[in-house]
Amino acid sequence: MYLVIFDCDGTLVDSQETILHGLEEGFAAVGLPMPDRRTGLSIVGLSLNEAFSKLVGPENHHLVGAMSDAYRASKISRRAAGLDHDPLYPGTREALDRLAAMDEVLVGVATGKARRGVDHMVEVHDLHGRFVTVQTADTSPSKPHPDMILRALSETGADKSRTVMIGDTSYDMEMARSAGVFAIGVTWGYHDAGQLAAAGAHAVIPHFDELDGALAALPGFGNLFDTNLDRETV
Incomplete structure (x- = not known):
């Protein structure tokens, strides 16, 4: 998994x-x-x-x-009052849908938001059922402390060698490294590619279209995409 x-x-x-x-x-x-x-x-x-x-x-x-x-x-x-409807970045929904459709993949969230903020995001964008584990500031120390990822691992039973954190800040990359999991940085957020690389990102991508390729390049993750490719072409 x-x-x-x-x-x-x-x-x-x-x-x-x-x-x-x-x-x-x-x-x-x-x-x-x-x-x-x-x-x-x-x-x-x-x-x-x-x-x-x-x-x-x-x-x-x-x-x-x-x-x-x-x-x-x-x-x-x-x-x-019906305000604060933060838009999804281009490609977000498609990336989540692709991953959620894979039997071998569990999708989670680790954020400095409060849980009510995540619930609001899920409700506004109809992302119900996408996330099997949600870690927030309500129950964990602030990033880059690894607690959020460690809790997600405990909840899901996933192995560190098959876990990746995807985020836009050096705090996300440092948290992933501290927890012993892979880290992929994205450049459409708040820290640039240099900061993400310096913080330990295994890969940095400029658009969600490149996520599958970045995941497949991680040690042990290529089999996941090979398996799903085989299923699609049978």
């Missing part, structure tokens, strides 16, 4: 505008100036408290709780 784990923000969904809005609410709540766009988005992938801690520095650590609360309240309010 193979386990393919995806990050959410910057990998499956383009959430930069809604994340920036939430950050603005957090900074406004404590009277601090919002950082520039690039700096703000540099923390995507981290859990909320960790993200604000990195942005405000140790001298303002006492404000992090209030900032996170304001961010969460904004998200809940906007979703209730």
